Amino acid sequence: MADNQDDELGEAQRTRRGLLQAAGVSGALAMLGGITTPALAAEGGPFPAHKRWKIVFVNHVTTNPFFVPCQYGIQDASELLGFEYQWTGSVTSDVGEMINAFNAAIAGKADAIAVPIVDPKAFDKPVRKALDAGIAVFSYNADAPAGGANARLAYIGQDLYLSGYQMGERIVQAIDSGLVALFIATPGQLNIQPRLDGASDAIKKSGKKIDVQTIATGATVNEELSKIKSFYLGHQDLKGMYAVDAGSTQGVAQVMKESNLPAKGVHGGGFDLLPRTVQLIHEGFLDFTIDQQPYVQGFYTVVEAFVFLSSGGLVGPSNINTGLKFVTKSTVEPYLNTETRYEGKSTKPQIVPRSGPIGS
Structure with a gap:
């Protein structure tokens, strides 16, 4: 799960991309059963053409199974919004390795960097350096203490x-x-x-x-x-x-x-x-x-980066609380009966049907 996404996205994802390219967003969504009337820019698409921005996700435990659905969220949002992404960092929560990966992203002129700020001070200077270089920086999954020196643009994760x-x-x-x-x-x-x-x-x-x-x-x-x-x-x-x-x-x-x-x-x-x-x-x-919904920790971070970059910074990023949901024996059944990217149990892109009232 890194730079080359095509091999991992699967046939369904490639089909979706082909539809989008061949028929335009409106027509493709109609064929896929989705919304048929997206807001259109003057050029005839939902957004003007832009370069394929690169976002680098620096992580503290890159192989931990918790972050599998997070990476699927990154993949899906990147495919939807025209991003290239990289997944890098440390396997063993080594802050020095994370800082090295962060600095490499700066040197590689990434358009955005996302990082769990797992140390209260170590990321202050690298984040400032990236922002000074015009690189948007977001924290996800972990954040710096409120009122500190870290200047990241927004935090996407649980309270x-x-x-x-x-x-x-x-x-x-x-x-x-x-x-x-x-x-x-x-x-x-x-x-x-x-x-x-x-x-x-x-x-x-x-x-x-x-x-x-x-x-x-x-x-x-x-x-x-x-x-x-x-x-x-x-x-x-x-x-x-x-x-x-x-x-x-x-x-x-x-x-x-x-x-x-x-x-x-x-x-x-x-x-x-x-x-x-x-x-x-x-x-x-x-x-x-x-x-704490790791899928959206990845997905929403890419969305925040997209809105910030596409608006030239006019739309300021906001913190997003990805939730707190207790799962018990009485509520665990849906997690057992579905295998989706949203919980990291399947590579297949899919829409999950839902029945019953919201909140049940």
Whole structure:
């Protein structure tokens, strides 16, 4: 999933592109069953012709399965809006590697750069350097602290502290006292540390006699699972196991199943929709997970870049909160019954039919 998108987009995506090129947007949308009357520019298309802008996505864990749907969102928006994109950064959340990739994007004269600002200060100067060079910069998935020196144009992602706080409220609803483990892949990094802070604050505010222990698990799924197993084996009297990142949440769910912890009165929960996590919620081994919608973290970032570039900066980017949605055993069914790009379980572009009232 990098510069050459055509091989990965599949036959359906190539067909769609061919229709758009051969028949024009209005005619193509009619053939595809979509809107037939888009607003037209003077040249006869929805937007005037423009160069194929390049947006570089610098990421902190480039191979993490959480970001598979995010990359599909990038692909789809890039294809729709005429962008070339690059996916680069670090595999192991190494900030130095991310800075090197960011500087390479500046040197390569990208039109826009998107980066999870996982360190409170390290990205301040590179972002300023890019903006001074006329390159639009957006943060996604993680953002700099409010009021700081980072000058990115907008943040596209979840309200991380609030999501953690609401997880903490769920914890105190389920547990009155005892040991609760909070697992975090990379402590201090701004994509997940605010969640841990929020959960800890909510537990503390409750006044309950809950002993919170924080455990660092690492940046890869296998490492996370190993650390979680090890902690449980040394603390089998615990009352809860919760995680603030996708890999650790999957690990918690697996350990909960392997040791049948719900039957022992242990509760668990976490973040994101890795397929194993979703399945184990369905089986009753995890109380909940929180969906932050990674697909739109990629898609909306490209849209923000497009509007900013196409308007010459007249339309200023705005922060976009990509949501906080609790998924439980009673609401997990749709995630099990569909395999789509939107959740990273299929490469196939598709429209997913929906029935029933909105919000059900």
